[in-house]
């Protein structure tokens with residue numbers, strides 16, 4: 335058995351793992367299919383099932399299992415704890431099961447040759463500090479040390495690098511089940527620079543729900559059911575969502591979906607006419623959402639200080655980019671020549687993370703962080719192009735008699751856009767003119783900018799809660815990596 339480092343996409347809907355060792359070894363539900371991110375836990379004995387088998391249990395009435403999907407969306411929700419088989423389960427415990435399943439799958443399918451003990455794990459653009467820490471712990475409890483995180487859409491760029499060759503500016507549009515993640519990438523002499531990254535929460539799961547609610551209201555009207563969608567049992571809702579997802583997927587190949595029955599609890603079986611769910615019907619239903627989603631591209635370009643004429647390629651990846659209506663919109667807006675629709679898009683993010691897991695590279699910071707001074711001017715504390723690892727200490731004096739010193743962060747347009755309360759760090763102090771405030775700034779292992787501060791007097795009198803901390807997860811990075819000579 336050999337310890338290996340892998341790339342992992344822990345997706346809202348699908349997860350997968352790739353090991354690069356004398357070729358690309360893909361592991362999900364099979365070599366061709368990713369693993370549905372669904373975990374089922376037996377209510378009696380706590381036995382765990384992951385993937386496709388767990389997914390099929392979602393629709394069952396009188397289930398012996400508690401079934402969890404899209405756990406990534408609620409990783410940091412402290413109210414989501416569940417008592418099952420005399421054990422309290424948190425979202426972290428459930429996420430851990432997906433990592434365990436991925437690790438086990440590699441071990442078994444490689445004939446016990448590969449033991450994944452480290453990985454590069456891809457995460458969405460707006461993944462919160464808490465979610466990062468929970469995901470890292472979940473992986474580590476499953477025996478996988480997180481070597482690094484990478485933004486999902488940037489990982490997808492690395493995977494598709496060859497098809498963008500000769501391009502300077504590429505926009506990656508990764509639209510999955512839980513989030514849309516956009517990276518504007520500049521590729522220059524072996525440096526991949528994230529010029530802008532942007533995320534939105536509307537994705538495949540929301541589309542399924544929108545279709546389900548609309549179909550329900552049509553059905554309710556027609557059969558006079560007097561039943562709200564929210565009052566349907568979980569099993570009926572899940573069945574409806576699954577049928578709607580499948581109808582949506584059929585529309586990438588066909589004009590209309592197949593007719594299907596829905597079991598409406600006490601009302602029995604009701605036939606949904608597939609002709610209702612046509613491409614045009616779906617395009618109309620999603621028109622506003624698709625406009626907002628495609629607007630995200632222009633917003634990212636504005637932040638990146640680029641215009642659409644500078645963009646060489648736009649990569650449409652992630653399951654939801656298979657929707658005809660988004661593809662048609664992008665082609666009509668930006669022209670066919672710019673658009674790349676990868677063949678094997680389900681594995682893009684995982685492959686990008688896997689490439690990063692097995693090559694040497696340097697990381698530089700692509701975000702400027704400053705302190706905003708009282709007259710509006712800025713004092714730089716983290717400059718662009720600084721190499722990781724990075725840590726610095728600054729010492730400030732106090733000019734006024736005060737019980738509180740306040741640092742205001744700025745510099746990067748993304749930080750400047752934050753509401754005031756999200757970009758300040760208040761430090762308690764003791765009102766001494768000779769008092770010193772120490773500001774300790776660094777980039778931590780979860781790729782966040784951390785600023786910790788304390789006063790030398792206050793720490794002396796209150797040793798327990800001496801530090802106040804500012805965390806900023808939305809950094810951009812530059813990867814110096816020789817993609818032309820990557821061998822696997």
Ligand SMILES: Nc1ncnc2c1ncn2[C@@H]1O[C@H](COP(=O)(O)OP(=O)(O)OP(=O)(O)O)[C@@H](O)[C@H]1O
Pocket residue numbers: 344345346347348349406486509510511512513514537538539579582583584586651652653654655656657658680
């Ligand atoms: N042909 C298709 N047409 C439309 N939607 C599709 C198609 N195939 C898959 N999807 C949708 O894509 C979504 C899953 O995509 P993907 O596997 O990229 O998500 P994920 O990586 O798990 O989620 P995220 O990246 O948001 O965490 C699901 O909502 C699924 O219904």
Ligand SMILES: [Mg+2]
Pocket residue numbers: 343345346486508510511652683
């Ligand atoms: Mg994804």
